[in-house]
Amino acid sequence: MRFLGIIVAFLSLAISLNAQENVNPYGLDITATTAAYQREIGENDLMELIDLGDYIPHLAFDIRYAGTNNFTGSQVYTSGRAFLRKAVAEALAKAEAELNSMGLGLKIYDAYRPYAATLKFYALVKNTDFVAAPWVGSRHNRGAAVDVTLINLQTGDELLMPTAYDDFTEKANPACTALPEEAIQNRDLLVGVMRKHGFTVFQTEWWHFDFRGWEQYGLLDMPFDSIDYVRHTLSR
Numbered sequence: 001m002r003f004l005g006i007i008v009a010f011l012s013l014a015i016s017l018n019a020q021e022n023v024n025p026y027g028l029d030i031t032a033t034t035a036a037y038q039r040e041i042g043e044n045d046l047m048e049l050i051d052l053g054d055y056i057p058h059l060a061f062d063i064r065y066a067g068t069n070n071f072t073g074s075q076v077y078t079s080g081r082a083f084l085r086k087a088v089a090e091a092l093a094k095a096e097a098e099l100n101s102m103g104l105g106l107k108i109y110d111a112y113r114p115y116a117a118t119l120k121f122y123a124l125v126k127n128t129d130f131v132a133a134p135w136v137g138s139r140h141n142r143g144a145a146v147d148v149t150l151i152n153l154q155t156g157d158e159l160l161m162p163t164a165y166d167d168f169t170e171k172a173n174p175a176c177t178a179l180p181e182e183a184i185q186n187r188d189l190l191v192g193v194m195r196k197h198g199f200t201v202f203q204t205e206w207w208h209f210d211f212r213g214w215e216q217y218g219l220l221d222m223p224f225d226s227i228d229y230v231r232h233t234l235s236r
């Protein structure tokens with residue numbers, strides 16, 4: 001019986017090692033357990049992922065990877081929630097407040113993205129012109145990047161922009177000028193307000209913004225539910 005027990009233990013160890021390999025096949029330094037994430041926050045509370053729905057008034061959400069209306073055509077996230085690291089969330093709250101004073105607001109398409117989703121995107125597309133290289137990871141995996149557009153605060157309608165979200169054409173380049181004047185004005189307003197609060201627009205995607213100092217945030221592969229678990233444990 002003892003011998004059988006040893007075999008079972010060995011097999012389960014082999015399976016868990018294999019699962020670990022699948023999660024991170026490139027040997028990246030990724031925070032992927034609640035214990036590691038909790039330790040990270042314990043050392044520096046700016047590492048905490050903040051739930052934007054709780055934190056920023058008037059913010060609108062259309063988390064595309066929580067449904068099927070995205071380039072993969074399938075649901076990638078378990079729920080339509082959005083998280084960012086604390087300092088990033090604070091800066092975004094300031095951008096939102098400034099836009100609110102103009103009768104406008106932000107709508108979030110994507111924020112923190114678990115690394116597992118980056119692996120999935122690459123497996124589907126296999127072209128790093130369009131998706132993040134999984135051997136590097138995405139700035140979304142660091143909780144330091146956000147995909148946004150502008151809305152009318154009263155109606156909730158999106159303002160006219162150069163392209164739809166995740167459009168992989170030239171028109172998505174934030175410097176593109178072959179566009180209706182109104183789309184250029186709206187895009188430039190978004191880029192200007194975000195820049196004022198520490199965000200830089202991505203060179204090929206008018207909707208993608210990286211927060212300054214994104215390099216200081218490590219890669220994460222924490223499912224949304226695990227973030228909640230840690231938050232509740234901390235507040236106990």
Ligand SMILES: [Zn+2]
Pocket residue numbers: 110140145146147207208209
């Ligand atoms: Zn993005």
